[in-house]
Amino acid sequence: MKINLINLLTSAVLLSSSAIQAQDIKDVLNKGKITGNFQIEAQYYQEDTLIGAEQPNEQVLSNGFLNLIYSNGGFSAGVRYESYQNALLGYPTGYKGSGIPYRFASYTSEDLSVTVGNFYEQFGNGLVLRAYEERGLGYDNAIDGIRVKYKVKNGIEFTGLIGQQRIFFDKGEGIVRAFNATINLNETFEQLAEAKTKISFGGSVVSKYQEDDNPDFILPENVPAFSARTIISRGKFNINAEYAFKANDPNTDNGFNYKNGEAAFIQATYSRKGLGISLSAKRVDNFSFRSERTAGEQDLFINYQPALTKQHTYNLLATLYPYATQPNGETALQGDVIYNFKKGSVLGGKYGTGIQLNAAFAFDIDKDSLDPTADVQRNLYSSNYFETGQRFFRDLNIQINKKLTKDFKLILTYSNLLYNQAVIEGKPPETPIIKAHIGVVEGTYKFNMRNSLRFEAQVLKTKQDQGDWATGLLEYSYSPHWFVAALGQYNYDNPKADEVLYYNISGGYNNHGNRISLSYGRQRAGIFCVGGVCRVVPASNGLYLSITSSF
Amino acid sequence: MKNLLAALLVTFSMSLIAQNQGKVPSVDVKTMDYETFNTSKISNNGKPVVINFWATWCSPCKRELNNIAYMYEDWVEETGVKIIAVSIDDARNMGKVAPYVNGKSWEYDILLDPNGDLKRAMGVNNVPHTFLVDGNGDIVWQHNSYSEGDEYELYELIKKLSAGESISK
Known part of the structure; x- marks a missing residue:
């Protein structure tokens, strides 16, 4: 089927070309171009009982892909070949073998744009529909079907689509039908x-449509969801608000609850030179929306619910206790302030000083359990909109950026975290809430235009879970092509286990769109997240190679 | 399978005809006011354009753009270059782009690519990723990742382009 489609497309291009004069064909082809990218990651694993790292039977595992996109005028077509021999540890195990799970053709003519095959799409903030990929996470819920976009007139656009979603090298059972209209006044x-x-x-x-084959319940085969949104901006102010509603959608995530779902999101920002403020809030109630009722993990989500927390980058902050959205219910609030003390001011000094404050809170929604046998609607709970349930997460953090001299810069970060491990990681309810203090000092020293040294010193202190951690990183770069780095991470006060040192050395070369890197050492088990979607990566020890290329 | 290979061969031979990366692809993205902007309209009166993919959660990206920000005024004055910083932040962080950009007093043109449409069309694997576009609108150079000091190499290339010299790939 895949092969036939590609043949068809290729012949279509060639046929349409052959109708034109030979000279013209050359002209047409001259305008065409191929772009794409390539990546391979491979790891050799060693057993390391001290950190709980296992050696898989294959010893070596690898993930790779190649994207090719041909475009010529309004026409474009592309394929992605993917190969997992077998997938790296921590990746969804459903990725096995090789194939072409992504291919598309599209053309745009005047106001109409048509795509057939696989495509990605987002409506508004994604509360009711977002098909996207995060290759690093193995996340890809691309839709395979047909999409039509039409610009009625300036500022008014309609999008309609129909298809099934990708799940590894297969497709989900459910059919997704969607329509979106936007107007910019x-x-x-x-x-x-x-x-x-x-x-x-x-x-x-x-x-979404999925056949009801459940012997115990009468399930809705068609489940609709609606969303309405607006963006209003005036000068330095901006408001982005969206409300979404979903008809009853009993599924594995919500324990076959027949309650309707809703989600609301609002964000207000103010910004001018030197100052930025952002406030956001959201409430999600029973809003897991997947194209298959029994899908789990990160599979077959139709919608996207961003976590309203700061996306940290330092190792201890980003991978030990990151928050992930709870689609069954959460209320979250977040505030950010970014301010720059001007050059020459008392706090600004010679080069200016940057400060960033962030506060993020997430709670369960209020849930009063209902007896499903007593309620003909089979609603499992009722919820008061303005009350909250137990605390899921809190992060209060501050970051100060300071350029001290022409060649030396410093970034100081402090974060105070509260993390409900029982809920977020699905552990037993008696698992204590983790309270942690995290401090990071990052400095960059530039010896000259090409040589520089960057260091990070990180400390995490907590009495729960695995106790205290310290991390040191040194990275030396020789611009524009080379870098080497060494990382040491020490779990120095673990109440449950021996103290362990994690070490890792890495080096890399990059030139134009190509990058090769190699690393060796221990990798702590952690939670790897992109955009609030996370996967758990087990501890490993070994040699890791990565090659990426864009062309 | 043979058919597939044939199809790929045809595609590849087409790519050989297309010598360079060509023009910036035509993709709808958003401005910071959330208005639709088509990237085929990117131009700078015959002067070079830098397209830099970044995200608010990417620290090397921010290091790079903050370092260039110190010199951007001089760069513009001397070469007429324009830097377009394309944020790939998704709905989670998209709203924080304007406060960050203004908070840092960046003077770059900013575009939002929240679902990675432009990122995909330009073959970007990860951020930061920088493209250099010459006065004719052709992509002539690209660079992935950022190390302290990379901006000097970039600026040397911008100066060459601005002076009408070609840069070898």
Whole structure:
């Protein structure tokens, strides 16, 4: 089937070309171009009982892919070949073998754009629909089907799509049908073109179909979800709000609850030169939306629910206790302030000083259990909109950026974390809530235009879980091509186990769009997240090679 | 399988005809005001353009753009270059882009690519990833990752382009 499609596309291109004169064909082909990228990651694993690292039977595992996109004028077509021999530890084990799980063709002519095959899409903030990929996580819920976009007039656009979602080298059983309309008033109405206030609205309907083959329940085969949103901006202010509703969608995630779902998100920002403020809030109630009722893990999500927490980058902050959205119910709040003390001011000094404050809170929603046998609707709980349940997560953090001299910069970070391990990692309810203090000092010293040294010193202190951690990182780079780095991580006060030193050395070369890196050492078990979607990576010890290339 | 190989061969031979990376692809992204912007409209009156993919959660990206920010005024004055910083932050962090950019007083043009459409079309694996576009709108150079000092190499290339010299790949 895949092969036939590609043949068809290729012949279509060639046939349409052959209708034109030979000279023209050359001209047409001259305009075409191929872009793409390639990656291979491979790891050799050693057994290391001290950190609980196992050697898989294969000893060596690898993931790789190649994207090719051909485009010519309004036409484009592409394929992605993927190969897992077998997938690296920590990747979803469903990735096995090789194939072409992604291929598409699309053309845009005037106001109409048509895509057939696999495509990615996002409506608004993604509350009801987001098909996307995070290759690093092995996350890919691309839709395989047909999508049509039509620009009715300036500022008004309709999108319709239908298809099934990708699951590893297969497709989910459910069919997703979706429609989205957006209108930007300032682009649509000429008299508003110069208005200071900019307003746009959007609305979506997304419906999934899956046959009811459950012997115990009568399940809705068609489940619709709706969303309405607006973005209003005026000068330095901006508001982005979206509300979504989902009809009853009993599934494994919600314990076959027949309650309707809803989700609301609002974000307000103010920013001017030297100051940025952002406040956001959301409430999610029974809003796991997948194209298969019994899908688990990160499989077959139709929608996307971002975690309202800061996305940290330092190892101890990012991979020990990161928050992941709880789609069955959560209330979350977040505030950010970014301020720059000007050069020459008391706090700014010679080069200025940057400060960033962030506070993020997440709670369960209020849930009053209902007896499913007493309620004909089989709603499992009722919820008061303005009350919250137990605490899931809190992060209060501050970061100060300071350039001290022409050649030396310092970044100081402190974070105070509260992490409900029982809920977030699905551990037994008596697992204590983790309270942690984390401090990081990062410095960069530039010897000259090409040579520089960067270091990180990180400490995490907690009385729960695995106790205290310290991490040191040194990275030497010779611009623009080379780097070497050494990392040491020490779990120095673990109440449950021996103290362990994790060490890792790495080096890399990059030139133009190509990058090769090699590392050797121990890797702590951790939670690896991109965009609030996480996967648990087991401890490992061994040699890791990565090659990426863009062309 | 043979058919597939044939198809790929045809595709590859087409790529040989297409010598360089060509123009910036035509993809709809958003401006910081969430208005739609088509990337085929990227231009700078015959002067070079830098397209830099970054994210608010990517520390090397921020190091790079903050380092360039110290010199950007001089770069623009001397070469007329324009830097377009394309944020790949998704819905989680997209709203934080404007506060960050303004908080840091960046003067770059900012575009938002929240679902990675432009990122995919330009073959970007990970951020930071920098493209250099010459005065004719052709992509002539690219670089993945950032190390302290990489901006000097970039600026040497910008100066060459601005002076009308070609840069070898």
